Amino acid sequence: xxxxxxxxxxxxxxxxxxxxxxxxxxxxxxxxxxxxxxxxxxxxxxxxxxxxxxxxxxxxxxxxxxxxxxxxxxxxxxxxxxxxxxxxxxxxxxxxxxxxxxxxxxxxxxxxxxxxxxxxxxxxxxxxxxxxxxxxxxxxxxxx
Numbered sequence: 001x002x003x004x005x006x007x008x009x010x011x012x013x014x015x016x017x018x019x020x021x022x023x024x025x026x027x028x029x030x031x032x033x034x035x036x037x038x039x040x041x042x043x044x045x046x047x048x049x050x051x052x053x054x055x056x057x058x059x060x061x062x063x064x065x066x067x068x069x070x071x072x073x074x075x076x077x078x079x080x081x082x083x084x085x086x087x088x089x090x091x092x093x094x095x096x097x098x099x100x101x102x103x104x105x106x107x108x109x110x111x112x113x114x115x116x117x118x119x120x121x122x123x124x125x126x127x128x129x130x131x132x133x134x135x136x137x138x139x140x141x142x143x144x
Contacts (some may be wrong), residue, residue, distance in 0.1 A: 023053040
């Protein structure tokens with residue numbers, strides 16, 4: 001487990017689908033997959049932490065601008081679940097996107113560590129995921 005304060009000040013944080021990368025002033029990149037901050041790497045010596053953060057943020061913004069369905073899914077997922085629960089919700093949705101009741105039962109009505117959402121919200125999330133997968137399939141077909 002990495003201590004955030006041990007690496008100087010926070011330059012910025014990039015929020016991906018189920019993880020976060022935090023760029024620190026000493027050049028360390030901290031990674032959180034929902035189980036606490038861990039050292040995920042270091043900024044290259046010829047790049048400043050601010051440049052690395054700006055580059056990562058721009059690359060993500062470009063990808064999401066080119067794939068609006070994914071951007072909508074990520075917004076819905078992040079709006080529903082905090083970082084420590086995103087992986088669980090995304091895994092359930094990706095395994096059973098056509099069964100929103102099953103996703104709700106697994107993530108929102110389980111034994112513990114539940115996401116606080118109703119079935120309609122989960123259904124909207126599953127719909128957004130299916131749109132992502134349909135676009136992904138269409139893009140793959142265009143490449144052939």
